[in-house]
Amino acid sequence: MGRVIVLLLLIIAMAGGGLVWFDYLGIIDVKTVIAPVYRLIGREGRSQPQAGDDELLNLDAERLSVRLEALELRDRELDNREEELTGRYNEIEQMAQELEERQKALDDRENSINAGAEETDNKERNVEQNARYLTGMLPGRAVGILSAMDDQDIIDVFRKTEEIARAEGTTSIVSYWLSLMAETAEGAARAAELQRKMAGRP
Secondary structure, eight states: OHHHHHHHHHHHHHHHHHHHHHHHHTSSOHHHHTHHHHHHTTOOOOOOOOOOHHHHHHHHHHHHHHHHHHHHHHHHHHHHHHHHHHHHHHHHHHHHHHHHHHHHHHHHHHHHHHHHHHHHHHHHHHHHHHHHHHHHSOHHHHHHHHHTSOHHHHHHHHHHHHHHHHHHTOOOSHHHHHHHHTTSHHHHHHHHHHHHHHHHOO
16 A cells, blocks of 8 residues: 555656646646646646737737738739640640641642642643644654654653554554654754653653
8 A cells, every 4th residue: 555655656746747847848838727726825826818909909910911821822823824824825826827837838739739740631631632643644744743843742742652552552653753854864863862862761
């Protein structure tokens, strides 16, 4: 029994020492808590100070300041987001403009290719028509017309004439035209030049 009492007194002493130490560190306010005990022994304990109206107003003002600060921070975040969205919108608009310009360039190229293909088709038809006309003429007259043409035009007509002859299973008249053209010295030189160009450019 005596040992229990000693232990209880030791625990009370340690608890009291801990409360005094915590009070010294400012963790808890022991004197305010045990103020009624102080009054029983005839001493005035420490009590919590009462907050005045000014202090309550200051607390409300501080709360309002915190809210205003939070609102200001939110406004800044919204402004940053708006600026970011504006930048993205400008980038998208620029990309759309670039795509539109590329599409326009592709359309122009397609139109140019189509025009070139149509021009090539027209030229092919004209060469074929001239080859058929010249084939149906008297050879001497056809050679006279051919001699007045440019070398490349003559070569195109010769090749088309040979192509038509192969397709129809007939003999090409190109060799005969060349022989008639070579009857004169000037014509022979030109016939040789035409044959050289035809051999060099398949």
